[in-house]
Amino acid sequence: MVAVSLATITRHANRRLAQRNISLDDAAYVVAHGTVIYSGHARFVHLGWRDIPRDDRRNDAIRRLEGTVLVFDSASGGCLTTAYRNRVRGLRDIRRKPKRAFNVPLDAEFSAMSGMYGD
Numbered sequence: 567m568v569a570v571s572l573a574t575i576t577r578h579a580n581r582r583l584a585q586r587n588i589s590l591d592d593a594a595y596v597v598a599h600g601t602v603i604y605s606g607h608a609r610f611v612h613l614g615w616r617d618i619p620r621d622d623r624r625n626d627a628i629r630r631l632e633g634t635v636l637v638f639d640s641a642s643g644g645c646l647t648t649a650y651r652n653r654v655r656g657l658r659d660i661r662r663k664p665k666r667a668f669n670v671p672l673d674a675e676f677s678a679m680s681g682m683y684g685d
Contacts, residue, residue: 574644574645574646575645575646576645576646576647576648578647578648579646579647579648579649582648582649582650583649586649586650586651588631588634588649592631592634593636593646593649595613595628595631596611596613596631596634596636597611597636599613599617599618599619600612600613600614600617600634600636601613601614601617604640607640607641608637608638608639608640608647609637609638609639609640610635610636610637610638611635611636611638612633612634612635613631613632613633613634613635614632614633615632618631618632632653633651633652633653634649634650634651635649635650635651635652636648636649637649637650
């Protein structure tokens with residue numbers, strides 16, 4: 567397993583942590599116990615119910631962290647870019663491939679659609 571640390575935190579991530587009431591200790595707990603997923607040029611750390619040790623599941627302060635996702639920049643390795651919570655579909659949404667290719671230029675997409683409507 568690749569080590570993930572909270573070496574640097576962007577201003578955006580710092581703001582999101584404050585908005586979601588996640589302290590740096592909480593973020594360190596998520597990094598220590600969460601599942602690491604690589605997707606879309608980013609490294610995600612997701613803390614699910616099964617990632618929380620049995621002894622900690624009775625602690626409300628830790629149980630509220632269930633569904634917390636930390637997003638790290640894969641280029642720098644340890645730069646936390648944002649944080650959010652998704653208890654219902656967190657891991658599923660991270661692993662799902664996008665429905666549309668994002669690397670296709672918009673001009674090519676619109677030119678392909680123009681023939682559909684008789685333009």
